[in-house]
Amino acid sequence: MPNDKTLRPRTQILTRGFDPSLSVGSARPAVFRSSTYVFSSPEAAERAFDISSGRARLREGEQVDLIYSRFNHPNAEILEAHLVPIEAGATAALVFNSGMSAIMTAILTFVRPGDTIVYTVPIYGGTQHLIEDFLTLFGIHGVGVIAGDSKKLDSAIHAAKNLKMVLVETPANPTLIMSDIQMACDSAAAAAKAAGTAKALVMVDNTLLGPAFQHPLMHGADLVMYSATKYLSGLSDMIGGALLAKDAELIRLMSSKRGLFGTILQPDECWMLDGRLTTVGLRMTRASENAQQIAAALAGHPKLERVIFPTLFEDAEQKRIVEKQCDQPGAMLSLVIEGGKKAAFDFLRTIRIARNAVSLGGVESLVCHPKSTTHSGFTEQEFKDAGVVEGLVRVSVGIEDWRDLLADFERALNAV
Numbered sequence: 109m110p111n112d113k114t115l116r117p118r119t120q121i122l123t124r125g126f127d128p129s130l131s132v133g134s135a136r137p138a139v140f141r142s143s144t145y146v147f148s149s150p151e152a153a154e155r156a157f158d159i160s161s162g163r164a165r166l167r168e169g170e171q172v173d174l175i176y177s178r179f180n181h182p183n184a185e186i187l188e189a190h191l192v193p194i195e196a197g198a199t200a201a202l203v204f205n206s207g208m209s210a211i212m213t214a215i216l217t218f219v220r221p222g223d224t225i226v227y228t229v230p231i232y233g234g235t236q237h238l239i240e241d242f243l244t245l246f247g248i249h250g251v252g253v254i255a256g257d258s259k260k261l262d263s264a265i266h267a268a269k270n271l272k273m274v275l276v277e278t279p280a281n282p283t284l285i286m287s288d289i290q291m292a293c294d295s296a297a298a299a300a301k302a303a304g305t306a307k308a309l310v311m312v313d314n315t316l317l318g319p320a321f322q323h324p325l326m327h328g329a330d331l332v333m334y335s336a337t338k339y340l341s342g343l344s345d346m347i348g349g350a351l352l353a354k355d356a357e358l359i360r361l362m363s364s365k366r367g368l369f370g371t372i373l374q375p376d377e378c379w380m381l382d383g384r385l386t387t388v389g390l391r392m393t394r395a396s397e398n399a400q401q402i403a404a405a406l407a408g409h410p411k412l413e414r415v416i417f418p419t420l421f422e423d424a425e426q427k428r429i430v431e432k433q434c435d436q437p438g439a440m441l442s443l444v445i446e447g448g449k450k451a452a453f454d455f456l457r458t459i460r461i462a463r464n465a466v467s468l469g470g471v472e473s474l475v476c477h478p479k480s481t482t483h484s485g486f487t488e489q490e491f492k493d494a495g496v497v498e499g500l501v502r503v504s505v506g507i508e509d510w511r512d513l514l515a516d517f518e519r520a521l522n523a524v
Contacts, residue, residue, distance in 0.1 A: 117193035125189020145174035162364035179367040183378035197325030198352040200359035207335030209371035210349030221247030227275040228255040230494035255280035277313040282502040286429040293328030320392040338469025395439035398510040416442040448498035458520040468504035
């Protein structure tokens with residue numbers, strides 16, 4: 109069906125990028141478990157390879173033959189077409205076999221030895237490990253800046269040598285500190301103008317609030333990244349990643365690298381994820397409403413040093429950023445339990461409904477101790493700078509009845 113841009117996003121998710129006549133009349137996409145595809149002609153094969161390798165560009169409305177599922181396949185194309193309308197401002201998308209492969213592909217497409225990446229901390233532990241412990245081996249320099257400190261981020265962007273990328277995760281994981289996306293984009297533009305160079309790309313890890321509650325491309329970001337494992341999928345049963353951009357040329361450049369690295373999402377997972385996109389907003393809204401109820405009820409609990417949740421922020425700058433760029437506070441909250449690690453572990457041992465597991469964004473509630481799990485690779489100084497303390501427990505609130513979850517948390521806290 110033609111991609112009718114006059115339709116609203118919720119309608120486009122169900123109509124664009126899929127032609128039933130190509131799936132034997134199936135009302136919904138089928139699964140294409142094929143590794144290789146037959147060319148319609150030798151000329152079509154030549155054209156397909158030129159496009160896939162990046163030697164040529166697609167013409168308006170052009171469809172080229174598929175080649176091999178490492179490069180692309182029908183389920184990936186359908187999923188990518190359906191992802192675009194749910195990300196405000198996006199024109200193109202790419203899907204990957206994990207969020208980390210999406211980040212890696214983006215970085216290796218645009219960043220070279222001698223270049224610098226400025227990134228906010230805390231950030232997902234795997235991302236920080238990638239930058240600090242792996243990319244540095246190849247001469248790529250990483251500069252971490254505490255999330256939420258707009259002045260320090262601006263200074264780091266202006267001081268960076270050969271700055272090619274600014275990577276922002278907001279809210280920060282697991283402290284939920286917000287960073288101003290528009291400010292980061294303005295700083296990158298100002299630094300490039302002052303240096304007489306091309307502007308560094310601004311990429312936002314939007315996993316914790318997007319695509320329902322935060323829209324980075326509308327605030328000036330160039331790329332939006334997702335661990336599709338989380339809210340996009342929502343059932344804790346698959347791994348995936350996605351990148352979206354407002355400039356389709358960025359997606360074209362990364363597409364050839366994805367084919368080279370072999371990091372495309374496989375057909376079955378594309379089919380699974382595509383079927384869940386229509387319920388992302390519903391699931392996220394229910395979970396966010398649950399989290400708001402629980403955070404408000406637990407605030408001031410005698411066993412808690414604090415409850416970290418956007419509606420409970422007291423800092424004026426944090427409140428300003430939330431109001432400016434977030435439609436809802438999301439479903440992530442953190443509890444800082446009095447008594448440190450022992451108290452946190454006692455809490456995790458006692459809960460019954462919420463499950464002690466890493467990851468987030470599923471329909472079930474998950475809780476974990478970041479300092480000993482997801483962020484355990486940090487140094488003590490990095491823990492201190494990021495605010496990841498011994499008593500901090502991260503909570504991904506699901507779609508259960510919030511009253512049952514609250515009772516579960518209160519019972520576990522009382523047992524500490």
